[in-house]
Amino acid sequence: MTRPPGVSLRAGLALCLCLAACAAPAGPTLIRANDPTARPGTPAIRAGEPTARPGTPEPTGTRTREPAVGPGLSPTAPPDPTPLPPRPRVVVISVDGLRPDALALARTPNIQALTQRGAFSLQAQTVFPSATLPAHAAMFTGQPPEITGVDWNDYLPERGVITGTVFLAARAAGRRAVLVAGKEKFAHFDAPGALDAYVFAPGGDQDVADRAVEQIAAGFDLLAVHLPNADYFGHLTGWMSDTYLFQLSRTDDAVGRLLAALPEDAVVILTADHGGLGVSHGRRIPEDMTIPWMIAGPGIRQNLVLTQTISVLDTADTVAYLLSLDWPADTAGRPVLEALAAPVPPALRLLFTGDINPGRCPAQVALQNNDFTLPYQAVAEVLRAADLTVGSLDGALSDLSRPSPCPTTQNLIGPARTVEGLQFAGFDVITVATNHAKDCGALGFGCEARSFLDTLRHLDAGGLRAVGGGATLAEARAPVVVERGGVRFAFLGVTEVGADTWAAEARPGTAPLSGATLEDVLADIRAARALADVVIVLPQWGVEYAETPEPRQREWARRMIEAGATLVVGNHPHMVQPLEPFPGGLAAYALGNFVFDQQPWRARQGAVLEVTFHGPILEAWRLRPVHIYNFYQPRWAEPDEAAQILARMPLLTDPATARPSPR
Numbered sequence: 001m002t003r004p005p006g007v008s009l010r011a012g013l014a015l016c017l018c019l020a021a022c023a024a025p026a027g028p029t030l031i032r033a034n035d036p037t038a039r040p041g042t043p044a045i046r047a048g049e050p051t052a053r054p055g056t057p058e059p060t061g062t063r064t065r066e067p068a069v070g071p072g073l074s075p076t077a078p079p080d081p082t083p084l085p086p087r088p089r090v091v092v093i094s095v096d097g098l099r100p101d102a103l104a105l106a107r108t109p110n111i112q113a114l115t116q117r118g119a120f121s122l123q124a125q126t127v128f129p130s131a132t133l134p135a136h137a138a139m140f141t142g143q144p145p146e147i148t149g150v151d152w153n154d155y156l157p158e159r160g161v162i163t164g165t166v167f168l169a170a171r172a173a174g175r176r177a178v179l180v181a182g183k184e185k186f187a188h189f190d191a192p193g194a195l196d197a198y199v200f201a202p203g204g205d206q207d208v209a210d211r212a213v214e215q216i217a218a219g220f221d222l223l224a225v226h227l228p229n230a231d232y233f234g235h236l237t238g239w240m241s242d243t244y245l246f247q248l249s250r251t252d253d254a255v256g257r258l259l260a261a262l263p264e265d266a267v268v269i270l271t272a273d274h275g276g277l278g279v280s281h282g283r284r285i286p287e288d289m290t291i292p293w294m295i296a297g298p299g300i301r302q303n304l305v306l307t308q309t310i311s312v313l314d315t316a317d318t319v320a321y322l323l324s325l326d327w328p329a330d331t332a333g334r335p336v337l338e339a340l341a342a343p344v345p346p347a348l349r350l351l352f353t354g355d356i357n358p359g360r361c362p363a364q365v366a367l368q369n370n371d372f373t374l375p376y377q378a379v380a381e382v383l384r385a386a387d388l389t390v391g392s393l394d395g396a397l398s399d400l401s402r403p404s405p406c407p408t409t410q411n412l413i414g415p416a417r418t419v420e421g422l423q424f425a426g427f428d429v430i431t432v433a434t435n436h437a438k439d440c441g442a443l444g445f446g447c448e449a450r451s452f453l454d455t456l457r458h459l460d461a462g463g464l465r466a467v468g469g470g471a472t473l474a475e476a477r478a479p480v481v482v483e484r485g486g487v488r489f490a491f492l493g494v495t496e497v498g499a500d501t502w503a504a505e506a507r508p509g510t511a512p513l514s515g516a517t518l519e520d521v522l523a524d525i526r527a528a529r530a531l532a533d534v535v536i537v538l539p540q541w542g543v544e545y546a547e548t549p550e551p552r553q554r555e556w557a558r559r560m561i562e563a564g565a566t567l568v569v570g571n572h573p574h575m576v577q578p579l580e581p582f583p584g585g586l587a588a589y590a591l592g593n594f595v596f597d598q599q600p601w602r603a604r605q606g607a608v609l610e611v612t613f614h615g616p617i618l619e620a621w622r623l624r625p626v627h628i629y630n631f632y633q634p635r636w637a638e639p640d641e642a643a644q645i646l647a648r649m650p651l652l653t654d655p656a657t658a659r660p661s662p663r
C-alpha cells in the first residue's frame with residue numbers, strides 16, 4: 001500500500017504562523033485566533049453553531065467534505081484507517097505549555113508522526129485564562145472556566161475537587177480511568193469515584209512517562225497523561241527559546257515512550273493547556289491561546305488537517321463520544337467528528353424488569369380506573385427510552401375468565417387489555433416461560449392451554465415479541481431475534497418452575513429448564529448464537545422468596561454463558577438476588593418484583609437491570625431499584641431504599657477478575 005503524499009506539518013505550521021502574523025485571513029475557512037468569530041470559550045456565544053451528540057446524526061457534511069487547504073497546499077485523500085474497535089480505549093496526552101509553532105522548530109519526531117497517523121489542528125484554542133488548571137478543567141469537562149468555576153491555578157485543597165469530568169463519566173460506565181500528572185494541583189481531579197488510579201509524578205516528564213507506562217501495563221480505558229516540562233522551561237528561559245525548544249525534544253522522547261507502550265487499539269489525543277510568550281502565559285493573546293490538537297489511532301482519519309475550529313473543550317466531548325459515555329448534551333465542547341473515519345457504533349441500552357403479574361391487584365386497579373397504563377405511569381418514560389425493554393410475565397393474558405380478586409389466589413390471569421400497559425411502557429420482548437403461564441382464573445389451572453395461547457395471541461397482536469412459549473415445544477424453544485443498531489439480539493425464555501406448563505411435541509406450553517433438559521437449552525443457545533450477535537437467556541428459576549441463587553443456578557448460568565449467552569437474566573423468586581459476572585457474560589439471578597401485589601416488604605421491591613452494548617459487546621450495566629406502591633405501581637426507589645435494595649444485589653465474584661469481556 002502506498003501512502004499518498006500528505007499535508008506536511010510544516011505546511012500546516014505555515015498556516016498557523018500566518019494566522020498569528022497576517023493582517024487578513026489567508027483563505028475563506030481560516031479564522032484568526034483573536035477574531036471574534038473564532039471559537040469562543042463560552043457556550044452562550046456558540047448558540048446556533050451546529051452541535052452533534054453521541055447517538056445523533058452529525059451535522060451534514062462534517063465528515064464528507066474535503067479538508068480545506070490554504071494556498072500552496074494540495075488536497076489529499078487520507079488513506080482508510082483501520083476501523084474503530086468496538087470498545088476503544090483513549091489516551092489524552094497534555095503537553096503543558098506546548099506552542100504548536102514550536103513543533104517544527106524542535107526535534108519532535110514522535111509528536112509529528114501523530115499528525116501523519118491521524119488528524120490534527122495547529123490552531124486549536126484554549127480557554128481564558130490560558131492557565132494550567134482552568135484549561136485542564138475545560139479539557140476534562142468540556143466546560144469553560146465560567147461554568148466549571150475553576151479560576152485558580154494552584155493546588156488549593158480547600159477548593160475541593162473538580163466534578164463533571166470524563167473520568168467520572170468513564171467510571172460510571174464501568175470503564176477504568178487513570179490520571180498521571182506532573183503537577184500537584186491535578187489532585188483536584190481526584191474526585192471520589194473519578195479515578196481508578198491517580199498518580200502524581202513529581203520528577204518531570206521522564207518520571208511521568210515512567211509512571212504512565214506502568215499504568216498502561218496495568219490496563220486502562222481512559223488514560224490522561226500530563227507532561228509538565230515544556231511549561232517549566234518556558235517560564236525559566238522564555239517560550240521558543242533555545243532551551244525551551246531543546247527541552248521540547250526531550251518531552252517528545254517521553255511521548256515516544258508512551259506511544260510505544262500503548263496497545264494497538266488505543267486512540268491517542270495529544271494537546272496542550274496553553275502556549276506562552278516571553279516567560280509567561282495566561283493572557284488572551286494568540287501565543288498563549290493557540291494550542292495543538294491531534295488525534296490518531298484506529299478509526300481516525302490519517303494525515304488530515306482538521307478544518308473545524310477546535311477548542312480544548314472538545315477534548316472531553318471527543319473522549320466521551322469515543323467511549324460512548326453518558327455525557328451531558330449541553331457542554332460547550334463537541335466531539336471532533338471530522339476526525340472519525342466512520343461513525344462509532346451506537347451504544348444500545350437494554351432494560352430488564354422483574355416479575356409482572358397481570359392479574360389480581362394490578363388488574364383490579366386497571367379495570368376500576370379503565371386504564372391499563374396505570375401500573376407503568378411512574379417508570380414508562382425510562383422504559384420507553386431504552387433500545388429494548390424486556391419483561392417477565394408471571395401469568396396469562398386472557399378474557400376467558402375475569403381476573404382473580406386482589407390478592408387472595410395463586411391464579412394469575414389478566415385481561416387482554418393488559419397489553420395496553422405493556423405497550424405504553426415500551427416493552428419489546430416478554431418471556432412467557434413462567435410457572436403461571438397456564439393459569440385460567442375461574443377455570444382453574446390448565447384449561448387445555450387456552451389462556452396460554454390467548455397470551456401469545458394478545459402479545460402478538462400488540463406488537464410484543466413473546467419468547468419461551470409456543471404451540472409446540474419447537475416453537476417454545478425458538479429464539480426471538482430483534483435487531484437494534486445493526487446488532488441482532490436473540491432471546492430465549494426457559495422455565496424451571498411449573499413443569500406442568502412445559503410444552504411437548506404436540507402440546508402448547510413453555511420451554512423447559514431442568515438438569516435433564518440443560519443440554520437442549522445449551523444447544524438452543526449455540527443455535528441462536530449462529531443467528532445473532534448477542535444471545536440473552538431469560539430463565540424463570542430458583543426458590544420463591546430466596547435472596548440468593550441455588551448452586552445449580554450458578555452452574556447453569558456459567559454453562560449458558562460458556563455456550564454463547566452474553567446475559568442470563570432470571571426471575572421468579574420475587575426477591576432481588578446477587579449478580580454474577582463470568583468471562584464473556586453476566587448473570588442477574590432475580591430482579592425481584594416489578595408489577596406485583598405481594599405483601600412482604602421485600603416483595604414490594606425490585607430492580608430494573610440496565611445494560612449497555614457497544615455493538616455486540618456488553619460494555620456496562622447498572623441497576624435501577626424500584627419500590628411497588630399500592631400493590632400495583634413501581635416507582636424509582638428513594639435513595640435510602642435504593643441503597644438497601646442494591647445492598648442485596650452484590651456481585652458474587654470480583655468484577656475486576658470476572659468482568660464481561662469481548663468475545
Ligand SMILES: [Zn+2]
Binds near residue numbers: 096131132231273274
Ligand atoms: Zn500549563
Ligand SMILES: [Zn+2]
Binds near residue numbers: 097132232235281
Ligand atoms: Zn505555566
